[in-house]
Every structure is written in structure tokens, then in C-alpha cells.
Amino acid sequence: MKTINNYIDHTALKPTTSQKDIKTLCEEAKQHRFYSVCVNGHYVPLAKALLAKSNVKVCAVVGFPLGAMATEVKVFEAKKAIADGADEIDMVLNIGMLKSENFVNVYTDIRDVKLAIGNKVLKVILEISELSKNEIIKACQICLDAKADFIKTSTGFSKSGATLTAVKMIRKTVKKGAKIKASGGIKTLEVAEKYLEAGVDRLGCSAGVSIMEELQKKNS
Numbered sequence: 001m002k003t004i005n006n007y008i009d010h011t012a013l014k015p016t017t018s019q020k021d022i023k024t025l026c027e028e029a030k031q032h033r034f035y036s037v038c039v040n041g042h043y044v045p046l047a048k049a050l051l052a053k054s055n056v057k058v059c060a061v062v063g064f065p066l067g068a069m070a071t072e073v074k075v076f077e078a079k080k081a082i083a084d085g086a087d088e089i090d091m092v093l094n095i096g097m098l099k100s101e102n103f104v105n106v107y108t109d110i111r112d113v114k115l116a117i118g119n120k121v122l123k124v125i126l127e128i129s130e131l132s133k134n135e136i137i138k139a140c141q142i143c144l145d146a147k148a149d150f151i152k153t154s155t156g157f158s159k160s161g162a163t164l165t166a167v168k169m170i171r172k173t174v175k176k177g178a179k180i181k182a183s184g185g186i187k188t189l190e191v192a193e194k195y196l197e198a199g200v201d202r203l204g205c206s207a208g209v210s211i212m213e214e215l216q217k218k219n220s
């Protein structure tokens with residue numbers, strides 16, 4: 001049976017995240033049997049080495065956190081992360097191009113990264129706090145067309161993160177065409193459980209350990 005830990009991408013993406021922090025992150029991920037660790041590209045080789053004898057996957061962010069760089073740069077970044085051992089890529093959608101209604105550009109940006117990483121999992125971060133309802137729906141449709149595996153709500157770097165309203169709207173739009181990762185601001189067991197009840201497939205959080213401690217306390 002899948003338990004809450006199996007849904008968590010244990011995340012450390014701050015500019016100040018040190019090698020020591022990555023070592024701690026990977027130890028915690030092994031201890032709690034999280035699904036993956038989510039790190040910036042530079043730390044992929046270190047995380048991969050630290051997790052070599054475990055089932056914990058390595059997830060790398062690309063075009064993070066703004067999504068505003070050239071597609072070729074995102075493609076290079078994604079390929080490098082995969083070559084270094086990443087199992088999954090979380091890329092940020094080009095928000096400015098979505099706002100410009102340059103939907104072809106938003107599509108090719110995602111498509112090219114997906115093509116570059118072959119059969120590895122691609123999650124596309126929408127940054128929902130910056131988008132209107134219609135923009136979220138449009139972004140979801142583009143993600144489906146571009147063959148993204150997951151829609152991810154937020155970077156954790158904007159004014160707010162995941163919301164249940166947005167998660168429900170994303171699910172209604174993509175139906176079974178893509179999985180959903182709720183991320184940004186998920187700090188408690190109660191909130192994490194609400195997203196799982198809403199049917200998300202993954203949780204991205206930097207508070208995974210305290211969520212697990214809450215769970216252990218609840219079950220003791």
C-alpha cells in the first residue's frame with residue numbers, strides 16, 4: 001500500500017542550499033523512504049551518488065524558478081541533468097510567453113525538453129499564483145499537447161504555492177491525461193492529506209520530515 005512518504009519529492013532548492021544540506025536531504029529521504037529528492041542541477045551528481053544504494057529517485061529542476069530562459073538553454077540543462085543521473089525533470093513553463101498568448105512558443109518549449117529527455121518523467125511547473133483561471137486551463141492543455149507527464153502547481157518561490165481550487169481545476173482539465181504534483185507551501189500533515197484526498201499523484205515539499213514526524217506522532 002502506498003503511504004504518504006511514497007508521494008513526497010523531498011525538496012531543497014534554495015540558493016543557499018549547501019553540500020551538507022544535500023547530504024542531510026538524501027539521508028532523510030532514505031530514512032523516510034520518500035519518492036525522490038528534488039534538487040538544483042549542480043547537485044544531481046552528488047545526490048545520485050548518495051542515493052546509489054537506495055530506491056529514492058533524483059529529480060532536477062530546469063529553467064528554475066522563472067521559466068524565462070531560451071528553450072535551447074532548458075534543453076541543455078535537462079540533458080545535462082539526465083546525463084548526471086536525474087530520473088525526473090521539473091521544468092518551469094515560459095510564463096511570459098503564456099501571458100503574451102504565444103502559445104506555440106509555450107508548447108515548443110515543453111515539447112523540446114520532453115523530446116530531449118526520452119523516456120524520463122517531465123513535470124511542468126505552471127506557477128499558478130501568477131496565472132488567471134483561463135491561463136491555468138490553457139497551460140494544462142498545452143502541457144497535454146506537448147506530452148508532459150505531470151502538471152506541477154508551483155516553484156515555492158512565488159507569492160503563494162499550491163491551492164486546492166487550482167488542483168481541482170487542473171484535474172478537471174487534464175482528466176487522466178497527466179498526473180498532478182502539488183507543491184509550494186505544503187507544510188503540515190493536514191494540508192498534505194487534503195491534496196492526496198483531492199487525487200494528486202505527488203507532493204513537492206521542503207517540510208517532508210516534519211510532516212512525517214506529525215504522522216508518526218498521530219499514529220503512536
Ligand SMILES: O=C[C@H](O)COP(=O)(O)O
Nearest residue numbers: 155156184185204205206
Ligand atoms: O518544488 C517544490 C517547492 O520548491 C517546495 O516548496 P516549499 O519549500 O514551499 O515546500
